[in-house]
Amino acid sequence: MSYLDHAATTPMLPAALDTYLRVAKTVGNASSLHTSGRAARRIVEESREQIAAALGAKPSEVIFTGSGTEADNLATKGLFWSRRAQGRHRLVTSGIEHHAVADPITWLECHEEARVTRLNVDEHARIDVDQLADLLLHHREEVALISCMWANNEVGTVQPIAQIVELADDIPVHSDAVQAVGAVPVNFAEAGLTALTLSAHKLGGPVGVGALLLKRDASCTPILHGGGQEREVRSGTLDTAGIASFATAVATAVENLASESRRLEELRDDLIARVRQAVPTAILNGDPENRLPGNAHFSFPGCEGDALLMLLDAAGIECATGSACTAGVAQPSHVLLAMGVGEDQTRSSLRFSLGHTSTPEDVSALVKALPAAVERARSAGLS
Structure with a gap:
């Protein structure tokens, strides 16, 4: 995983x-x-x-x-x-x-x-x-x-x-x-x-x-x-x-904060760039510059976040739709709503968060699995 x-x-x-x-x-x-x-x-x-x-x-x-x-x-x-x-x-x-x-x-x-x-x-x-x-x-x-x-x-x-x-x-x-x-x-x-x-x-x-x-x-x-x-x-x-x-x-x-932050920032920026390339409609949420080094939060219009999470999980990628404290709660993120994000976009969001065990291989695995998962999630949403 x-x-x-x-x-x-x-x-x-x-x-x-x-x-x-x-x-x-x-x-x-x-x-x-x-x-x-x-x-x-x-x-x-x-x-x-x-x-x-x-x-x-x-x-x-x-x-x-x-x-x-x-x-x-x-x-x-x-x-x-x-x-x-x-x-x-x-x-x-x-x-x-x-x-x-x-x-x-x-x-x-x-x-x-x-x-x-x-x-x-x-x-x-x-x-x-x-x-x-x-x-x-x-x-x-x-x-x-x-x-x-x-x-x-x-x-x-x-x-x-x-x-x-x-x-x-x-x-x-x-x-x-x-x-x-x-x-x-x-x-x-x-x-x-x-x-x-x-x-x-x-x-x-x-x-x-x-x-x-x-x-x-x-x-x-x-x-x-x-x-x-x-x-x-x-x-x-x-x-x-x-x-x-x-x-x-x-x-x-x-x-280890200085060196680890630099490493995670580089890994996060690579993740963001490659996700945008793999899924051009993906929307990056949060401050584009002043953000945590390991955080990348996206909305994938047309998808249900929970469905997309489970499709990625089946492909060996573990991520989140938001706070783990509210996982499984059928409510849109209060954070995204406060930011003025529409409810549909809010429900299509995933958080990818990196840490001390994260590697470039993790990013590659995500990018490899993401396009097919997004396509299936969108298809399920339209059916």
Whole structure:
């Protein structure tokens, strides 16, 4: 199989897998006071330091969670609840957020009386910073939190985070950087964010581990209550092996970022050019220049994306119609709709995402299988 769905999950890096297997053979709860517990705690704290150093954060700012989704929920709900006590009821986000951010914010809107402003995006999925500036000019004192993703998980557009943070000034800003960490330069301190989400399995680590980088002076109401771990912001027994593997993956991905990004950009550009040559009607979605190095997102007019995906899968090509979290849901992509893409074109879209295991042979296999798959999918749509 040619695996072109790294945005959904990435195969574990050899070094991260080695770390996981080594640490998983040991025993010890990192909250226990005996020898095994202290050994586990040492591994956790060394991992915390490793992640912090790789991402320009302080070790005390790294809060471990069970996933990126949990970290997003902690940021959006926790920061909103803390600021709501100061009379701030407005949440500002974009119309193209991953459901891990969009759904908690919708929940807060429905159940916690949050007033939500969803910023528009242009045809390339770039967030409208002018709309944000106008909103803050008139409603700054109402805003509890701004949450905007660093890079879009579907079409790969990298967002103007620096501009958003500058406009926010003293308003907390959270960014879901799950797709960005390890793909583009990310520095928490330089970005000026209050909170940032990352996830292990998107950059070569294990599934089931994430982190929220959270400023020390940020007030964040917990969403889990129990043992009071992680600054009493996120209770729960820590996954020592998963955290150690996560740290190895982050450090490896950041260390190799420059060379790997160049390699993936060349591979992605070759994929885009050859897909356009093989299927001239294909439409590239997202920012043509400022996009993730491994992302190529196309619409194939006349095709149903799900049908085309299964035809490619039968030919040994694995890709996606959008976020893996919504796979199988018979609804058009909210990201493409926000970009102004028509519903028919939205339903005809596929995402090809490259990663550390991707090769030129994967691209060649896709290009070889794609024309026949598109022809069959169009024929099925007409019948």
